[in-house]
Amino acid sequence: MNNSIVTEFMILGLTQKPELQRILFIAFLFVYLVAFLGNVLIVIAIIYNPTLHTPMHVFLLALAIVDSICTTSIIPKMLGTMLTSARSISYGSCMSQLFFFTWSLGAEMVLFTTMAYDRSVAIGFPLHYRTIMNDHMCLALLSITMVIAVTNSWVHTGLILRLTFCGLNTIDHFFCELPPLLPLSCSPIRISEVMVYVADITLAIGDFTLTCISYGFIIAAILRIRTAEGKRKAFSTCSSHLIVVSLYYPPVIYTYIRPAASYSFERDKVIAALYTLETPTLNPIVYSFRNKEMQTGIQKVFTFLKS
Numbered sequence: 001m002n003n004s005i006v007t008e009f010m011i012l013g014l015t016q017k018p019e020l021q022r023i024l025f026i027a028f029l030f031v032y033l034v035a036f037l038g039n040v041l042i043v044i045a046i047i048y049n050p051t052l053h054t055p056m057h058v059f060l061l062a063l064a065i066v067d068s069i070c071t072t073s074i075i076p077k078m079l080g081t082m083l084t085s086a087r088s089i090s091y092g093s094c095m096s097q098l099f100f101f102t103w104s105l106g107a108e109m110v111l112f113t114t115m116a117y118d119r120s121v122a123i124g125f126p127l128h129y130r131t132i133m134n135d136h137m138c139l140a141l142l143s144i145t146m147v148i149a150v151t152n153s154w155v156h157t158g159l160i161l162r163l164t165f166c167g168l169n170t171i172d173h174f175f176c177e178l179p180p181l182l183p184l185s186c187s188p189i190r191i192s193e194v195m196v197y198v199a200d201i202t203l204a205i206g207d208f209t210l211t212c213i214s215y216g217f218i219i220a221a222i223l224r225i226r227t228a229e230g231k232r233k234a235f236s237t238c239s240s241h242l243i244v245v246s247l248y249y250p251p252v253i254y255t256y257i258r259p260a261a262s263y264s265f266e267r268d269k270v271i272a273a274l275y276t277l278e279t280p281t282l283n284p285i286v287y288s289f290r291n292k293e294m295q296t297g298i299q300k301v302f303t304f305l306k307s
Contacts, residue, residue, distance in 0.1 A: 006165035008088045009184075012172045013081050014269055025082040031277055032075040038284035039064040039071075045297040052297050055133040056122070059115045060288055062142060066111065067280035070104035073097050074175045074276055081174075091165075094176040099157040101177065101276070105252065106199075107149035108279075109207040112245055114141045115287075116214035119241075124221040152199055159192045173269055175276070179255060193259055200256040208249040215242060240286045248279045 014024055042064040046052045074097065081087045089097070122129050156178060163185040173180040178196055182189045218238055251274040288294045 006091060006167075006169045006184075008090050008169065009094050009176065010170045011077075011081055011087050011089055011174065011176075012170060013078065013087065013174050014273075021082050025079060028075060028082075028277070029079060031281055032071055032079070035071045035277070035281040035284070036068055038289075039068045039280070041298060041301070042284055042288045042294070043068075045294060045301050048301055049297040052293060055118055055138045056115070057293070058138055058142070059111060059118060060294070062145070063108070063111050063115070063283060063287065066104050066107045067283055069100055070108070070276065071280050073100040073104070078174045089176065094171075094181075095157060095161060097176045098160060098178070098181070099153050101175065102156050103149050103153035105275070106152040106203055107145055108248070109203050109252070110145040110148050112248070113207045113210045113214070114145060116211045116218070116241075116245075117141075120214040120217040120221070123218050148203070152203060155195055156192070156199070159195060163187050163189065163192070173272070177272065179258075179268065196256050200253060204249060204253045204256065208245070208253070211245055211249075215245075240290065244279060244282050244286050247282070248275050251275050 015021070043061055046057050046061045046064075077089065077093075077097065118133060121132050125132065160178070160181060163182075164187040165184055166186045168184045171180050171184070178192070182192055215238065222238065251271045255268060255271060255275075289298075
């Protein structure tokens with residue numbers, strides 16, 4: 001139960017400099033539109049085209065939905081604080097933002113691992129791919145992803161709800177995230193810090209390790225491809241995916257593995273932008289728009305809309 005005296009928080013945002021507010025507003029509005037519309041287009045294309053109802057594209061569909069929720073839970077409120085002097089967010093809205101962001105963070109990490117496993121099976125065992133990645137396996141992997149994400153989010157949000165906020169209510173960040181929220185509590189935060197550390201070890205580092213292992217198998221399988229053109233295309237796709245993964249995991253691991261007292265707001269706000277804003281924008285480009293089947297599916301959507 002919430003025993004907090006604080007009923008709202010003040011979000012300072014990325015900067016306090018008025019001359020930078022308009023520039024940042026335009027930049028982040030553009031980022032949000034690219035990320036949101038790109039991911040919505042992927043969702044429509046996959047649902048609309050029966051040929052894209054394959055395990056790989058179903059995982060892409062799930063990733064697009066997760067990215068849309070992630071950006072929508074953060075950026076509209078951030079843009080609102082840039083336009084007006086009203087920087088307050090209610091306690092309930094802050095907790096909702098925390099829940100949905102933490103959920104999307106956990107879901108994205110597990111999905112990256114799932115997608116890497118799917119690609120390793122497709123490249124390493126092409127003749128058995130349909131047998132291994134059947135409908136039941138696909139549903140099971142998606143169910144596991146959602147269970148882990150929801151459990152992770154409920155645990156952290158539930159622990160925050162048990163804390164008492166009775167004085168400081170200024171969040172030196174651009175959204176409600178665990179590291180800047182914990183130091184504001186006037187009750188003990190040790191359990192919350194331990195659970196954040198455990199989640200970072202198991203989810204972030206664990207998933208990153210499994211993803212790298214899967215890509216290790218993928219690279220080994222690519223090296224066995226006889227044609228130079230086949231190797232080049234496979235390495236191009238693999239390297240693009242690894243770049244996105246490399247941009248995502250290290251900032252998350254760095255942010256959540258430290259005690260709340262060591263959080264450096266000015267530096268870590270920029271780092272948080274990497275996994276909250278940059279990655280959801282890059283995912284549609286790297287994972288979907290470069291895929292020929294997805295390109296065909298998107299073209300069909302535009303053709304339908306024109307007609």
